[in-house]
Amino acid sequence: MSEAGLAAAREKMEAAGVAGPAIEVFSHYYKLLTSGETGLIREDSITPLLDPPMLADVDITDEAAAEAIGRTVIVKLNGGLGTSMGLDRAKTLLEVRDGKNFLDLIVGQVRAARQAYDARLPLLFMTSFRTDDDTLAHLARYDDLVVDGLPLTFVQNQEPKLRADDLTPVTWEADPTLEWCPPGHGDLYTALEGSGVLDELLAAGFRYACVSNGDNLGAAPDATIAGWFAASGAPYAAELCRRTINDKKGGHLAVRKADGQLILRDTAQTAPEEMDYFTDEHRHPFFHTNNLWFDLQKLRDTLVERESVLGLPMIRNEKTVDPGDSSSTPVIQIETAMGAAIEVFEGATAICVGRDRFQPVKTTNELLLLRSDVYDLGDDGRLAATTESTPEIDLDPKFYKVVDKFSERIPHQLSLRGATSFKVRGDWRFGRDVRVVGDAELAGDGGTVEDGATVGE
Numbered sequence: 001m002s003e004a005g006l007a008a009a010r011e012k013m014e015a016a017g018v019a020g021p022a023i024e025v026f027s028h029y030y031k032l033l034t035s036g037e038t039g040l041i042r043e044d045s046i047t048p049l050l051d052p053p054m055l056a057d058v059d060i061t062d063e064a065a066a067e068a069i070g071r072t073v074i075v076k077l078n079g080g081l082g083t084s085m086g087l088d089r090a091k092t093l094l095e096v097r098d099g100k101n102f103l104d105l106i107v108g109q110v111r112a113a114r115q116a117y118d119a120r121l122p123l124l125f126m127t128s129f130r131t132d133d134d135t136l137a138h139l140a141r142y143d144d145l146v147v148d149g150l151p152l153t154f155v156q157n158q159e160p161k162l163r164a165d166d167l168t169p170v171t172w173e174a175d176p177t178l179e180w181c182p183p184g185h186g187d188l189y190t191a192l193e194g195s196g197v198l199d200e201l202l203a204a205g206f207r208y209a210c211v212s213n214g215d216n217l218g219a220a221p222d223a224t225i226a227g228w229f230a231a232s233g234a235p236y237a238a239e240l241c242r243r244t245i246n247d248k249k250g251g252h253l254a255v256r257k258a259d260g261q262l263i264l265r266d267t268a269q270t271a272p273e274e275m276d277y278f279t280d281e282h283r284h285p286f287f288h289t290n291n292l293w294f295d296l297q298k299l300r301d302t303l304v305e306r307e308s309v310l311g312l313p314m315i316r317n318e319k320t321v322d323p324g325d326s327s328s329t330p331v332i333q334i335e336t337a338m339g340a341a342i343e344v345f346e347g348a349t350a351i352c353v354g355r356d357r358f359q360p361v362k363t364t365n366e367l368l369l370l371r372s373d374v375y376d377l378g379d380d381g382r383l384a385a386t387t388e389s390t391p392e393i394d395l396d397p398k399f400y401k402v403v404d405k406f407s408e409r410i411p412h413q414l415s416l417r418g419a420t421s422f423k424v425r426g427d428w429r430f431g432r433d434v435r436v437v438g439d440a441e442l443a444g445d446g447g448t449v450e451d452g453a454t455v456g457e
Contacts (some may be wrong), residue, residue: 002030002034002167003167004118004168004331005030005034005167005168005169006027006030006031006034006161008168008169009030009159009160009162009168009169010023010026010027012160012169013026013158013159014200016158016180018157018158018159019157019190019191019194019195020194020308021190021194021308022157022159022183022187022190022191022194024307024308024309025183025187025190025308025309025310026183026334027160028311028409029183029314029334030162030167030308032314032336033162033167033314033316033332033334034167037314037316038205038213038316038387039256039268039269039313039314039315039316040269040270040271041263041265041269041270041313042271042274043274043277043278044397045256045257045258045317046254046255046256046257046263046265046280047254047257047285048252048254048255048256048283048284048285049240049252049254049255049262049286049350050285051255052240052286052349052350052351052352053228053349053350053351053352054351054352055224055225055228055351055352055353055354056303056354057227058224058227058228058351059079059437060224060227060228060231060335060421061227062131064223064227064230064231064266065117065223065226065227066117066118066119066223067227067230068208068223068226068227068229068230068231069113069117069119069121069221069222069223069226069227070117070118070119070120070121070204071205071207071208071230072119072121072206072207072208072209072210072221072226073121073123073124073201073206073208073209073210073296074110074121074123074124074209074210074221075120075121075124075125075126075188075209075210075211075212075336076092076106076123076124076126076211076213076214077125077126077185077188077211077212077213077214077404078090078091078092078125078126078127078128078131078135078214078266079126079127079128079130079131079182079185080092080128080131080214080215081130081131081323082190082215082403083324083364083404084362084401085363085367085401085402086242086365086401086402086403086404086405087365087403089131089134090130090131090134090135091214091215092106092131092135092214093135093138093213094361094367094403095135096217096361096367096370096371097370097371097377097413098377100377101138101140102214102215102217102361103139103214104134104381105217105377105381105382105383106123106214106217106381107123107145107381108379108380108381109217109221109380109381109382110123110145111144111219111381112379112380112381112382113220113221116223117223120147120148121147121221121279122147122148122150122201122206123145123147123152124150124151124152124153124154124197125139125152125153125154125214126153126154126155126156126185126188126191126306127153127154127155127156128156128158128178128182128341130177131156132155135152135153136152136153147204148204149231150197150200150201150204150228151197151200153306154191154197155191155193155195156182156185156187156188156191157182157183157190157191157194158182158183159179159180159181159182159183159333160179160180160181160182160335161178161179161180161181161319161321161331161332161333162331162332162333162334163329163330163331163332164318164329164330164331164332165330165424166229167332170321170329170331172321172322172328172329175322176400178321178322179321181333182335182339183252183334183335183336184315184317184335184336184338185290185336185337185338186312186335186336186337186338186340186341187336187338188189188211188338188391189299189303189310189338189341190308190310192299193292193300193303193308194308197297198299198300198303199300200263201296202296202297202300206296207230207295207296207297208226208229208230208293208294208295208296209293209294209299210222210225210226210292210293211291211292211293211294212289212292213290213360214290214291215306215360215361215362216289216358216359216360216361217361217370217381217383218355218357218358218359218360218383219239219289219291219357219358220380220381220382221350222357223400225239225291225293225351225353225395230352231437232349233347234295234345234347234348234349235294235295235298235299235302235345235346235347235348236292236294236295236298236341236342236344236345236348236349237292237293237294237348237349237350237351238262238264238289238291238292238293238339238342238348238349238350238351239251239288239289239291239292239293239350239351239352239353239357240253240286240287240288240289240350240351240352240353241286241287241352241353241354241355241357241358242285242286242352242355243286243287243291244281245281246392247281247287248279248281249267250288250289251264251265251266251287251288251337251339252264252265252278252284252286252287252288253265253286253288253342253350254284256343259342259431261346261348262343262348262349262350263313263340263342263343264288264337264339264340264342264343265278265355266315266337266340268315268316268317269313269315276431281424286350286352288339289353289357289358290338290339291353291357291358292338292339292341292342293333294341294345298345301362302344302345306343310341310344311344312337312340312341312343312344313336313337313340313343314334314335314336315334315335315336315337316332316334316335316448317332317333317334317335318330318331318332318333319331319332319333326377339448340431355384356384359383363392363397363401364395364400364401364402364403364406365394366393367403367406368393368395368406368410368414368416369390369391369393369416370383370418371373371414372414372415373413373414373415373416373417374386374387374390374391374416374417386417387417389420391416391419391420391421391422391436392420392421392422393421393422394421394422394423394424396425396427399426399427399428400424401448408429409427409428409429409430410429410430411430412431412432412433412434414434414435414436415433415434415435415436416431416436418435418436418437418438419436419437419438419439419440419456420438420439421439421440422436422440422441422455422456423440423441423442424441424442425441425442425444426442426443426444426445426446426447427445427446427447428442428446428447428448428449428450429446429447429449430448430449431448431449431450431451431452431453432451432452433452434449434451434452434453434454434455435453435454435455436456437454437455437456437457438453438456438457439456439457440455440456440457441456442450442455
């Protein structure tokens with residue numbers, strides 16, 4: 001059945017107009033899937049990474065930094081809908097604060113860097129078939145974004161979800177769009193090549209790419225890191241942060257014992273019985289921020305050498321065809337992580353950056369923080385921390401997980417600058433000028449926190 005399944009999947013992709021390189025990459029992983037490949041990385045096959053270079057120790061001249069950022073392109077991953085937060089459009093269209101969404105703040109960061117370094121600094125978004133139109137519609141308000149005729153977006157590829165029982169492409173008549181899925185953000189490299197954008201960037205004189213998640217507002221253009229990366233001569237580099245006890249989910253880098261190569265291990269690549277090793281912040285003290293840098297020319301050369309198949313480790317993702325219906329057909333999605341490309345490039349490296357480079361919004365807990373006075377929003381689109389430590393937020397998912405319900409209950413900025421932690425259980429609604437201090441907790445069925453109230457010590 002596997003040969004018939006692959007043939008059917010290829011035919012479906014060709015009919016949908018999926019680019020040739022993406023079809024070949026999918027076929028590579030399909031064969032791994034049918035061979036029994038799990039993608040697991042065993043703890044006894046790796047050595048923890050303990051001493052990466054530190055950004056705080058980097059010494060780069062202003063001239064070198066400006067030259068490097070002048071040859072850099074900023075790429076943001078923008079294919080997600082934020083369905084876990086109840087959104088049905090591009091997640092980056094979600095308002096962060098002061099009437100501005102992620103896209104607005106990212107544009108502000110890039111504009112500020114262009115002015116500061118007199119750099120062209122193109123901004124590209126890797127979108128999906130679900131987010132491209134909305135993204136372009138919003139960016140149309142900025143008439144100065146386009147650089148050298150380069151596009152503002154390129155669309156990541158799509159692949160068929162496979163029935164878990166026979167690995168044939170699933171059919172779902174209730175909503176045929178659910179028959180498709182993105183191949184994970186490891187598709188970045190294939191999409192850059194297949195769209196022609198990689199060659200356009202090289203032809204325009206750009207050499208380096210800085211890539212990060214669209215919901216991570218900490219990953220603003222940074223000329224010092226660009227200068228460090230250019231001076232290193234490395235083909236690829238990953239940004240890391242030092243782990244705390246709260247950083248249990250993020251992937252980490254390690255050294256593969258077999259050949260001494262840096263590799264990335266994510267949660268899905270860890271055996272259940274070895275999760276204690278994975279989540280141990282002392283054993284693996286740095287986590288992968290999903291901010292990365294690579295040399296565009298060396299990527300192009302490698303893609304040509306490998307006939308478009310980088311061979312990133314496979315991630316087998318088991319779901320249902322309709323993510324919102326657990327009784328729908330079980331499927332397998334074949335995915336890869338863009339950070340796993342670190343093992344493809346000999347001489348790849350990493351650098352430990354400050355926590356200010358990692359400000360993701362995956363839940364309304366984090367959204368509450370960014371909307372609070374724990375951060376100040378600068379004219380350059382950056383959110384600067386106003387406290388030495390960030391309070392831990394734990395909102396009741398029953399009432400606050402979905403953005404609409406969250407915003408209905410917390411319509412105004414909370415003051416969290418004096419808080420150490422803030423836990424809410426029950427249906428609480430907050431008035432204006434509410435201040436949270438110390439280790440604060442609200443419990444019970446819920447109620448109203450009146451204007452000007454203080455919660456906590």
